Amino acid sequence: MAQENSERTNGIGRASLERGAPAASGPIRLNRRHDHPVAEWRNSEAVFDLNRLTISYDGVPAVRDISLALGARLITAIIGPSGCGKSTLLRSLNRMNDLIPGATVSGEVLYHGQDLYAPGIDPVEVRKRIGMVFQKPNPFPKSVYDNIAFGPRVLGMKGNMDEIVERALRRGALWDEVKDRLPSNAFGMSGGQQQRLCIARCLAVEPDVILMDEPCSALDPVSTARIEDLMFELKERYSIVIVTHNMQQAARVSDRAAFLTVELDEQGKHRTGRVVEYDDTETMFTNPSDERTEAYVTGKVG
Amino acid sequence: MQATDATATPRPVTIRLGATRPRWGERAIAAALCLCALVSVATTVGIVVALAEPSLEFFRSIPIGSFLTGTKWSPLFSPPDFGVLPLISATLVTTACALVVCIPFGLGSAIYLSEYATVSTRKVVKPFLEVLAGIPTVVYGFFALTFVTPLLREVWPGFLGDPPQVFNALSAGLVMGVMILPTVASLSEDALSAVPRSLREGAYALGATKLHVSTRVAVPAALSGIVASFILGISRAVGETMIVLIAAGGTPNLSLNPVEAMQTMTAFIAAAGLGDQPTGSIGYKTIFAVGSTLFIATLAMNIVSIRLVRRFREVYE
Amino acid sequence: MSVASGLPSSPALGDQPDRDRVKGALFRALLLLSLAVGVVTLIALLAQVVLKGGSRLNEALIFHFPSSDPDVAGAQSAIAGTIWVVGLTALICIPIGVGAAIYLEEYADPERWWNRLIELNIQNLAAVPSIVYGILGLGFLVRGFGGLGQVVLAASLTLTLLVLPIVIISAREALRAVPNSIREAALALGATRWQMISRQLLPAAVPGIATGCILALSRAIGEAAPLVLLGGLTFITFNPSGLNSAFTVLPIQIFNWISRPQEEFRVLAAAAIIVLLALLLAMNASAIYLRNRFERKW
Numbered sequence: 001m002a003q004e005n006s007e008r009t010n011g012i013g014r015a016s017l018e019r020g021a022p023a024a025s026g027p028i029r030l031n032r033r034h035d036h037p038v039a040e041w042r043n044s045e046a047v048f049d050l051n052r053l054t055i056s057y058d059g060v061p062a063v064r065d066i067s068l069a070l071g072a073r074l075i076t077a078i079i080g081p082s083g084c085g086k087s088t089l090l091r092s093l094n095r096m097n098d099l100i101p102g103a104t105v106s107g108e109v110l111y112h113g114q115d116l117y118a119p120g121i122d123p124v125e126v127r128k129r130i131g132m133v134f135q136k137p138n139p140f141p142k143s144v145y146d147n148i149a150f151g152p153r154v155l156g157m158k159g160n161m162d163e164i165v166e167r168a169l170r171r172g173a174l175w176d177e178v179k180d181r182l183p184s185n186a187f188g189m190s191g192g193q194q195q196r197l198c199i200a201r202c203l204a205v206e207p208d209v210i211l212m213d214e215p216c217s218a219l220d221p222v223s224t225a226r227i228e229d230l231m232f233e234l235k236e237r238y239s240i241v242i243v244t245h246n247m248q249q250a251a252r253v254s255d256r257a258a259f260l261t262v263e264l265d266e267q268g269k270h271r272t273g274r275v276v277e278y279d280d281t282e283t284m285f286t287n288p289s290d291e292r293t294e295a296y297v298t299g300k301v302g
Numbered sequence: 303m304q305a306t307d308a309t310a311t312p313r314p315v316t317i318r319l320g321a322t323r324p325r326w327g328e329r330a331i332a333a334a335l336c337l338c339a340l341v342s343v344a345t346t347v348g349i350v351v352a353l354a355e356p357s358l359e360f361f362r363s364i365p366i367g368s369f370l371t372g373t374k375w376s377p378l379f380s381p382p383d384f385g386v387l388p389l390i391s392a393t394l395v396t397t398a399c400a401l402v403v404c405i406p407f408g409l410g411s412a413i414y415l416s417e418y419a420t421v422s423t424r425k426v427v428k429p430f431l432e433v434l435a436g437i438p439t440v441v442y443g444f445f446a447l448t449f450v451t452p453l454l455r456e457v458w459p460g461f462l463g464d465p466p467q468v469f470n471a472l473s474a475g476l477v478m479g480v481m482i483l484p485t486v487a488s489l490s491e492d493a494l495s496a497v498p499r500s501l502r503e504g505a506y507a508l509g510a511t512k513l514h515v516s517t518r519v520a521v522p523a524a525l526s527g528i529v530a531s532f533i534l535g536i537s538r539a540v541g542e543t544m545i546v547l548i549a550a551g552g553t554p555n556l557s558l559n560p561v562e563a564m565q566t567m568t569a570f571i572a573a574a575g576l577g578d579q580p581t582g583s584i585g586y587k588t589i590f591a592v593g594s595t596l597f598i599a600t601l602a603m604n605i606v607s608i609r610l611v612r613r614f615r616e617v618y619e
Numbered sequence: 620m621s622v623a624s625g626l627p628s629s630p631a632l633g634d635q636p637d638r639d640r641v642k643g644a645l646f647r648a649l650l651l652l653s654l655a656v657g658v659v660t661l662i663a664l665l666a667q668v669v670l671k672g673g674s675r676l677n678e679a680l681i682f683h684f685p686s687s688d689p690d691v692a693g694a695q696s697a698i699a700g701t702i703w704v705v706g707l708t709a710l711i712c713i714p715i716g717v718g719a720a721i722y723l724e725e726y727a728d729p730e731r732w733w734n735r736l737i738e739l740n741i742q743n744l745a746a747v748p749s750i751v752y753g754i755l756g757l758g759f760l761v762r763g764f765g766g767l768g769q770v771v772l773a774a775s776l777t778l779t780l781l782v783l784p785i786v787i788i789s790a791r792e793a794l795r796a797v798p799n800s801i802r803e804a805a806l807a808l809g810a811t812r813w814q815m816i817s818r819q820l821l822p823a824a825v826p827g828i829a830t831g832c833i834l835a836l837s838r839a840i841g842e843a844a845p846l847v848l849l850g851g852l853t854f855i856t857f858n859p860s861g862l863n864s865a866f867t868v869l870p871i872q873i874f875n876w877i878s879r880p881q882e883e884f885r886v887l888a889a890a891a892i893i894v895l896l897a898l899l900l901a902m903n904a905s906a907i908y909l910r911n912r913f914e915r916k917w
Binding site for chain 3: 201202
C-alpha cells in the first residue's frame with residue numbers, strides 16, 4: 001500500500017528556492033552512482049508500515065509519532081542531524097531496542113501487515129527475517145567460515161553448510177577475496193572486509209529485510225564505494241533501510257529518503273526526533289517541500 | 303498492492319512471527335542459572351541458621367551478659383567458666399599488632415605504586431604483592447613460630463620488659479599484618495588511581511611538591527576507598543585462624559600484653575573443633591556461640607567496607 | 620628581592636627550598652621502606668622454609684605415609700587427599716559459579732533490589748572468615764541433617780561454598796570484558812539468548828574465567844581452618860578411596876607436624892611446605908600463562 005503518509009508542510013520550500021537563496025548553497029547535485037529508475041516504488045508493496053510510532057527511554061520520547069511506509073526491494077535512507085533518533089528508529093524495526101532496559105514502544109510497526117510489537121510475537125523470529133548491519137564492523141572472534149556459518153547453525157538451516165557459506169559470501173561480494181582463507185580469523189581482515197563479512201553473515205540466514213546503521217561511517221572511501229555497489233546488487237532480492245548521516249551517500253544510493261529533525265520540548269531539556277519529510281530521494285534533494293529539509297540537504301545546518 | 307517484480311524469489315504471504323513452539327529449553331536454562339545464583343543466598347542463610355540454633359540453645363543456659371562480660375574462659379573445666387572477654391581481648395591484641403604493620407606499610411606501598419612508581423617498577427612489585435597474598439596461612443604460621451618468635455626473643459631490648467614467650471601474640475600479629483598488607487595496598491591503590499588526574503594537575507600547577515600532592519590531594523580524595531581497605535584489613539585480621547592457632551597460643555589469657563601467649567576467638571573454635579566434642583554437649587555449643595560473635599563482628603565490618611567502596615565508586619566513576 | 624606587603628622573597632626558579640627537598644626525599648624513602656617490608660618478609664619466609672626443609676625433600680616425603688617416627692614419615696595420604704578434595708571441589712564449584720555469573724550478568728535486571736542484594740551478599744561472603752565456613756560445614760554437612768561424616772564429600776562441599784564467591788566475581792568480570800557488539804551481532808542474526816551465550820559469549824570469556832577458577836582453586840588448596848573442623852586432622856595413613864572416605868590434606872598435615880614438639884617434625888613440615896608452595900606456584904604460573912597467551916584485547 002503506497003500511501004503518502006509523510007508529514008509535509010506546505011508550500012514554503014519551493015518559494016524559498018526561488019526567492020534568491022544564495023547560489024553557493026544551492027540544491028545538492030545528485031551524483032547518483034547508477035541510473036536506476038526510481039518510479040517503481042509506487043507499485044511495490046510496503047514491507048514496513050509505521051503508525052504513530054513513539055519510542056521512549058525511561059519515559060522520555062526519543063522519536064515521536066513516526067508514520068511511514070517503507071517499500072519492498074528498495075533502498076530507503078533515514079537521514080538527519082545527529083541525535084535525532086535515526087538509530088533508535090532503525091532498531092525498532094527488528095526489536096533490537098528490546099535489549100535496552102527502560103525502552104518502551106507505542107504505536108505500530110506493521111511488517112507485511114503484522115504488528116511486530118503485538119503480544120505473542122517472538123523477537124527471535126523477527127530477527128531471522130529482518131537482519132542488521134552495525135556501524136562498527138563486529139565480526140565474531142572466529143574464522144571467516146564460522147562467522148558466516150553461525151547464523152545458519154543456530155537457526156537449524158538445512159543443507160550443505162559449505163554451500164550455504166559460499167552462497168552468502170558470493171552474495172556479499174567477498175567470496176573471491178576469502179575463498180582461500182576461510183579458516184583464518186576474521187579479526188585479521190581490514191575494516192572494509194570485516195564489514196562486508198558482517199553483511200555476508202547477515203545474508204546467510206536469508207532475511208527479507210536488511211537494516212544498516214551507518215555501515216560505512218567507520219570505513220575509508222574505497223571500502224565505502226564497494227559497499228555501496230554491493231547495496232545495489234542486494235536491492236534485487238532484499239529490502240534495505242539505511243541510516244546515514246552522510247547526505248551524499250543518501251543521495252548516491254537511496255531510492256527514497258526520510259528526513260528526521262530534532263525538537264526540544266517546552267523545558268528545553270529533552271530532544272525528540274520527528275519525521276519532517278519523506279519522498280523520493282531525487283525530489284528530496286533537488287526540490288524539498290520543507291525548508292528544514294532544504295536547509296539540511298544544502299548544508300546550511302548540520 | 304501486488305508485488306510486480308517477477309525475478310526475485312516470491313516471498314511467502316503468511317508470515318508467522320510467533321514462536322514456532324514455546325521455548326521451554328530457554329526458560330529451563332534461565333531457571334537453572336538463577337538457582338546457581340541462589341546458592342550464594344542459601345550459603346548465607348545456612349551460615350546464619352547453623353550458627354543461630356546452637357547459639358540460642360547455648361544462651362538459654364548461659365546468660366548472654368555473663369558471656370560477654372565474664373573474664374574467665376574455661377568451658378571444659380568443672381566448674382566451667384563462660385566469660386568470652388579473654389578471647390575477645392586476644393583477638394584485639396593480635397589485630398592491633400597486625401594493624402601496626404599493614405596500615406602504614408600497606409598505605410605507603412599504595413601511595414608509592416600510585417604516585418611515584420614507574421611502569422616497570424609496578425610490573426615487578428605487583429607480582430610480589432600477589433604472591434604475598436597467595437601464601438597459605440599455615441605457612442605464615444610456621445614462619446611466625448619458627449623464625450619471628452626466636453628472632454624477637456634474641457633481639458628483644460631489655461627496657462621493653464620480658465621478652466616474648468614461645469607462643470605470643472606479637473609474632474602472630476606482625477606476620478598477620480604482612481599477610482594482610484597486599485589487601486590494604488591493592489584496595490588503596492585502586493582508590494588512589496580512581497582519583498582523576500586533573501585534581502593532581504591542578505595542585506602541581508600551583509607549585510605544590512609531590513609530597514603535598516600525594517598527602518594533601520590524592521589521599522584525601524581517595525579517603526573513603528582507603529578507609530574501606532583498612533576496615534577490610536581489620537576484618538581479615540579478626541577472622542584469621544591458622545597463624546594465631548600455631549603461633550599465639552592455646553590458653554585463654556585476659557591480658558593486653560602482646561608478648562604473652564593468648565588464645566583468640568578463632569583459635570578457640572579450631573581447638574574445640576579438633577577436640578571432637580560430642581554433638582549437643584556444652585563444649586560443642588561453645589563453638590557456635592563464639593562463632594556467632596565472630597561472624598557478627600566481621601559482618602558489620604564487611605558491610606561498612608562494601609558500602610564505602612560503592613559510595614566511592616559512585617563519586618569517581 | 621622582596622616585594623612589598625610582606626610576601627616572602629621568591630627563590631630563584633629551579634631552586635627548590637632545601638626544606639622541601641629533604642622532606643620529599645624522606646617521604647619517598649619511607650614509602651620505599653613500606654614496599655621493602657613486604658618484599659623482605661617474603662624473601663625471608665621462602666629462605667627459612669627452603670633452608671629448614673630442603674634436606675627432607677626426598678622420595679620418602681611424597682611416597683610414605685605419616686608415622687610417629689619422623690625419619691620414615693611422609694605425606695602421601697595428604698597429597699592424595701588434597702588432589703581428591705580439591706579436584707571434587709573444582710567439579711562442583713566451577714559450573715555453579717559460572718552459572719551464577721552468567722545469570723547475574725546476562726539475565727538479571729540490575730535495577731531490581733533482590734539482584735542487588737545477591738551482589739552484596741556475594742561480596743560479603745568473599746570476606747567471611749574461612750573458619751565460619753568450617754562451622755557451616757560442621758553444623759550442616761558433617762553432623763546435623765547432612766550427616767555425611769568427616770569425609771571427602773563434606774570437605775569438598777564446604778570448600779565449594781568458600782571459594783564460590785571468588786569464581787563468581789572473576790567470571791563476571793570476564794563476561795563483562797566481552798564487548799556488547801558481539802552480543803548484539805549474535806542476537807541480530809536470530810540467535811536465542813542462550814545460543815548467544817553458549818556459542819559466542821562463553822567461548823570469548825573462557826580465558827578470563829579459567830584464570831579466575833585457577834585463583835579460586837589455589838585458595839582452596841591452601842585452606843586448613845575449615846577442614847580442621849571437618850575432621851581432617853585425624854591420623855590418616857591411607858589414600859582416599861571414594862567420596863565417603865576419611866581424608867587429610869596437605870595444609871593440615873603440615874599443621875599436624877608443626878604441632879609436634881620434635882625438631883625433626885618441624886623439618887618435615889618445612890619440606891611439605893616446599894611441596895605445597897611448588898604446587899601453588901605451578902598453578903599460578905599456568906594462570907599467568909593463560910592470561911598472557913589467550914586473553915584478547917578487544
